[in-house]
Amino acid sequence: MLLSGIKGAWRIAQTTSVLARNGFDWLRGDRPPTPKLLRETFEDLGATYIKLGQFIASSPTLFPEEYVEEFQACLDQTEPLPYSYIESVLQKELRQPLDQVFSEINPKALASASIAQVHAARLVTGEDVVIKVQKPGVEHVIHTDLNFIHLAMKILEMITPHLEMASLSEIVNEIQKSMIDECDFLKEAQNIEAFQKFLDNTDNHLVVVPKVYHQATSRRVLTMERLYGVSMTDLDAIKRYSDNPELTLRIAMNTWFASLHQCEIFHADVHAGNLMVLEDGRVGFIDFGIVGRLTPGTWDAMNDFGEALIAGDYETMANAMVVVGITKQKVDTVKLSYDLEKFIKRVDGMQSVSYLDITETENDINKLMTDFVRMAKRHGIQFPRQFGLLIKQLLYFDRYRHVMAIDLVAEDYMSFLN
């Protein structure tokens, strides 16, 4: 889509003024901006750039560690927009009087991020729902921000000088595609329903995803069943709803692992805030905006990796890493297996940690991820982003396991993997 008309012109003016305010002289030179300056600028520039920042934060396999680290702090919680704006999006999108769809909508937002705002509501048919409403203008900005592509290429080129132009433009395309996907709530609805189908196929009644109400859903409005419970960040609250928190976590992990090869998508953003323990003790998965897809080859290698991990067979793990990664040189798998052993022992040694705080956990996990990626790079292996998402998720679950003092035996891992 072309950047056109007054809105496009306004957006250019807006971007230019933020850049000027933040002293973006570096754009004309060769020196990259400091990670902090870049992050603050992205936050000022709004949704498109915040998403670019989050992409950098979640891609330690691609970007330098100081940027990945700094962008963990890229804020995606914003002041809620006044309800009148949200109401106008709802009216435009649902194309019918709102009181024919909802008997009530709470004007106070439950949550507000750069792309969307979430409100609690009730359908005229009586069901309690939440409505995720895209903020006005977001999709237009993301579709038409041509100067975004230009600027993003320039920024990425500066912070990753070792990457070739071809891979850079591939990355920018991937970023744009994932942003556009995240703005299409019909896609998110499809992801939720793909996961539901997987739960049905595997007879899994212990995990739920919110039911989607299609009569009140569009590209910019997602109306779904309201799940009542607590997020998994709150260990004490979990204990209130579950007699057996270990089992609850086991169920969440087990389900996620099974989805890797039995579901067409996997949830690629399962931090504790997106996992809920419901009042009846079941586990709820929410926020399917970021998902991954595994190719059968990656799944097989991942499976080998997992089985070798259980058996303590570091050389087979090293071979599996070579299969998944992109290598330009011959990898010395014996040396790699020594480094892997050291790494796994370090992860195992982090048993003393006893918090589930989201930021702290993110920090620790990113540190481990960075080290893992650095180790692979030292051996000439570059991982695709999907594999990075997967390993990060594994480290997350490993952290939950330690925090909840769950002693998983080898059979547990095996059952997760099969």
Ligand SMILES: Nc1ncnc2c1ncn2[C@@H]1O[C@H](COP(=O)(O)OP(=O)(O)OP(=O)(O)O)[C@@H](O)[C@H]1O
């Ligand atoms: N089905 C639901 N039932 C109850 N609460 C929900 C539901 N869906 C979302 N929420 C609440 O709204 C918050 C934001 O929802 P969601 O994560 O889908 O939006 P988001 O804009 O992608 O936010 P973020 O990316 O910051 O997590 C959740 O953390 C949760 O508190």
